[in-house]
Amino acid sequence: MIKHILKIMWNQRRSNGWIFAELLVVAAVLWMMIDAFWVDYRTYHAPLGFDIENVWRFKLSNLDVKAPGYVPDSLYHSSDPEDLTQLMTQIRQNPEVDDVCVTYYSCPYSNGNSWREVKPVDGDTIYAAHMEAFQMRNVTPEYFRLFRIRTIDGESVYDKVAGRHNVIVVTPEMAEGFYHGTSNVVGRRVYHSNNELSSEIAAVSTSIRTSEYDRPEASYFQCMEGETYNSTVSDFGASNAEFCVRMKRPYTQNEMNLFLDGMGERLKVNNLYVYGVTPISSFREQQLGWKARMAKNRISLMSFMLINVFFGIIGTFWLRMQNRKGEIGLRMALGAHRITLERYMYAEGLCLLALTLPWLFFFAFNMVYMDQLDSYRQPLTFVRFLATFGFTYLLMGAMICIGVWFPVRKAVRLAPAEALHYE
Amino acid sequence: MITLTNLEKIYRTKEIETVALENVNLTVDKGEFLSIMGPSGCGKSTLLNIIGLLDAPTSGTVEIAGTYTANMNDKQLAMFRNQKLGFVFQSFHLINSLNVLDNVELPLLYRKVSAKERRVAAEAVLEKVGLSHRMRHFPTQLSGGQCQRVAIARAIVGNPDIILADEPTGNLDSKMGAEVMDLLHKLNKEDGRTIVMVTHNEEQAKQTSRTVRFFDGRQVM
Numbered sequence: 001m002i003k004h005i006l007k008i009m010w011n012q013r014r015s016n017g018w019i020f021a022e023l024l025v026v027a028a029v030l031w032m033m034i035d036a037f038w039v040d041y042r043t044y045h046a047p048l049g050f051d052i053e054n055v056w057r058f059k060l061s062n063l064d065v066k067a068p069g070y071v072p073d074s075l076y077h078s079s080d081p082e083d084l085t086q087l088m089t090q091i092r093q094n095p096e097v098d099d100v101c102v103t104y105y106s107c108p109y110s111n112g113n114s115w116r117e118v119k120p121v122d123g124d125t126i127y128a129a130h131m132e133a134f135q136m137r138n139v140t141p142e143y144f145r146l147f148r149i150r151t152i153d154g155e156s157v158y159d160k161v162a163g164r165h166n167v168i169v170v171t172p173e174m175a176e177g178f179y180h181g182t183s184n185v186v187g188r189r190v191y192h193s194n195n196e197l198s199s200e201i202a203a204v205s206t207s208i209r210t211s212e213y214d215r216p217e218a219s220y221f222q223c224m225e226g227e228t229y230n231s232t233v234s235d236f237g238a239s240n241a242e243f244c245v246r247m248k249r250p251y252t253q254n255e256m257n258l259f260l261d262g263m264g265e266r267l268k269v270n271n272l273y274v275y276g277v278t279p280i281s282s283f284r285e286q287q288l289g290w291k292a293r294m295a296k297n298r299i300s301l302m303s304f305m306l307i308n309v310f311f312g313i314i315g316t317f318w319l320r321m322q323n324r325k326g327e328i329g330l331r332m333a334l335g336a337h338r339i340t341l342e343r344y345m346y347a348e349g350l351c352l353l354a355l356t357l358p359w360l361f362f363f364a365f366n367m368v369y370m371d372q373l374d375s376y377r378q379p380l381t382f383v384r385f386l387a388t389f390g391f392t393y394l395l396m397g398a399m400i401c402i403g404v405w406f407p408v409r410k411a412v413r414l415a416p417a418e419a420l421h422y423e
Numbered sequence: 424m425i426t427l428t429n430l431e432k433i434y435r436t437k438e439i440e441t442v443a444l445e446n447v448n449l450t451v452d453k454g455e456f457l458s459i460m461g462p463s464g465c466g467k468s469t470l471l472n473i474i475g476l477l478d479a480p481t482s483g484t485v486e487i488a489g490t491y492t493a494n495m496n497d498k499q500l501a502m503f504r505n506q507k508l509g510f511v512f513q514s515f516h517l518i519n520s521l522n523v524l525d526n527v528e529l530p531l532l533y534r535k536v537s538a539k540e541r542r543v544a545a546e547a548v549l550e551k552v553g554l555s556h557r558m559r560h561f562p563t564q565l566s567g568g569q570c571q572r573v574a575i576a577r578a579i580v581g582n583p584d585i586i587l588a589d590e591p592t593g594n595l596d597s598k599m600g601a602e603v604m605d606l607l608h609k610l611n612k613e614d615g616r617t618i619v620m621v622t623h624n625e626e627q628a629k630q631t632s633r634t635v636r637f638f639d640g641r642q643v644m
Contacts, residue, residue, distance in 0.1 A: 001532070003538070004525075004532060007521070007525060008518075008520050008521060011520040011521060011522075011561075012520045326516075327518060330516045330518070331529070331533075332477075332501065332504075333475070333477055333504065333510050333516075334504070334505065334510070334529055334530045334533065334577075335501050335502065335504045335505020335506070335530055335533040335534075335581075336501060336505075336533045337497060337498050337501040337502075337533075338497060338501075340501075340533065415472075415477060415478045415479065416477040416478075417469075417472035417475075417477035417478040418478070420477070420512070420516065
């Protein structure tokens with residue numbers, strides 16, 4: 001039967017050529033759309049590496065000289081780092097609070113973008129020859145516990161860094177660049193800028209992404225503990241710290257405001273005080289808003305295209321089948337059963353579609369060769385091609401079957417004598 | 424071979440009811456060459472379609488080769504048509520995208536016959552109708568007479584007992600018409616096939632074993 005179908009298709013190559021060309025163009029466009037969707041979807045749903053649920057960012061400031069409760073310099077005996085530590089302790093003591101940490105330009109969705117040059121002390125890579133800049137996050141050890149960041153082996157990063165001075169935690173991407181892998185990385189040291197300061201790698205975390213739309217980048221966390229903490233807080237100022245608090249249960253904004261009211265004087269250490277609170281999810285919305293709108297626009301455009309493709313393919317096959325009612329009648333007269341005929345017509349459409357496959361492979365190969373696919377956010381894997389090709393052909397096959405289904409079903413339900421009148 | 428009893432065919436729409444055949448009782452013997460005549464619209468083709476199981480009667484029974492067809496399901500009807508009946512239509516009804524050989528093979532495609540056997544059988548019948556030199560041609564490359572001979576080859580390739588021909592020479596000039604009639608007579612006399620033919624041509628009808636005439640859906644003689 002397939003041979004018979006192929007023979008007819010070949011003999012009708014002039015008219016089939018146009019349908020084939022249409023199927024090929026549509027399959028190519030559809031595949032590109034599905035591939036783009038695959039990249040977006042997979043990237044969006046990949047693990048972020050951190051968890052912001054129930055996490056709030058407290059806004060800090062220093063009291064103005066004229067503000068009531070202002071502590072003049074003469075009565076001020078503590079430093080910025082001490083005040084900030086004291087504030088963390090006071091807030092952590094509240095039973096509703098799960099954890100507290102401090103970061104500088106490193107809180108998720110904070111748009112922080114601090115970079116620093118580093119190189120491995122005993123590096124045996126191209127990086128050993130020169131400094132390489134990586135994104136750096138200044139965080140207190142509690143950061144890892146608060147944002148649920150684990151090591152690549154699933155262990156607690158906090159346990160690896162707590163109480164240790166001048167250690168860093170690297171992401172697997174950075175470990176890959178430095179040491180060609182994540183094993184045997186812990187315990188090695190890296191130089192920071194100008195070779196004066198070196199830090200030990202305390203752990204390799206899981207991959208960390210800036211947002212749902214980005215791929216994980218090579219970066220590292222500078223743990224602020226001891227002298228590192230004091231110097232960083234002194235440099236940037238306590239009131240500029242990103243003061244993150246994880247609550248034990250979900251809170252609304254009103255509940256959080258009441259929580260702050262209830263804390264009263266415990267939100268103040270000397271002139272440092274908390275003046276407001278915002279959920280991290282709000283920062284997320286602000287940062288990702290335009291990206292989400294872009295994604296929605298793209299999905300709308302894809303849906304519009306898909307509807308056009310849907311009607312185009314269905315219409316083509318519908319008309320094609322309408323014009324072949326007479327042939328259907330003839331085949332029934334010659335002894336074809338209606339189910340056999342229905343199958344035959346489906347098979348013919350699907351064969352035509354299947355013939356586009358090698359050409360689409362060729363097209364895909366060229367797209368890869370010309371670097372037109374998004375291989376930055378998602379790798380070009382066999383699974384990716386299998387899934388996108390599979391979905392493209394499933395969708396196209398379904399459209400063809402719908403286009404064939406109604407007119408053929410109608411034709412085979414006619415008495416053969418009536419169907420023959422259409423010949 | 425064929426027995427029609429109290430056959431009636433009525434076409435109904437919401438507004439009107441058209442009686443195409445009324446109380447038709449007809450028997451065709453094995454090996455007979457029957458011609459059916461009558462003016463246009465008298466129900467000749469309807470009758471042929473009912474005998475050919477391409478259409479169902481409103482009432483009455485059709486018995487072919489000892490089998491009552493009324494209770495057959497779609498699958499049985501399709502198989503019966505394929506194995507027992509061969510059709511020759513006025514306008515040939517060949518598939519233009521298939522060559523002569525493939526057109527002739529078509530009925531065998533719906534039996535479980537191997538490609539090689541199909542090919543051998545099709546070549547044999549094309550030899551018989553004198554078209555072995557045109558096997559690779561397409562219908563659009565043939566004359567009307569040749570097309571009708573291809574249609575006859577297709578009708579007999581499955582070795583059916585009965586051939587139903589609906590004005591087989593209607594679209595042909597007299598010379599080609601005569602060639603086709605000769606072929607049908609040959610099939611009737613030499614192979615012993617039963618042929619039922621609808622025609623407007625008195626001369627052709629006279630050459631057949633028997634002629635029945637219809638008028639306004641009724642058999643008049």
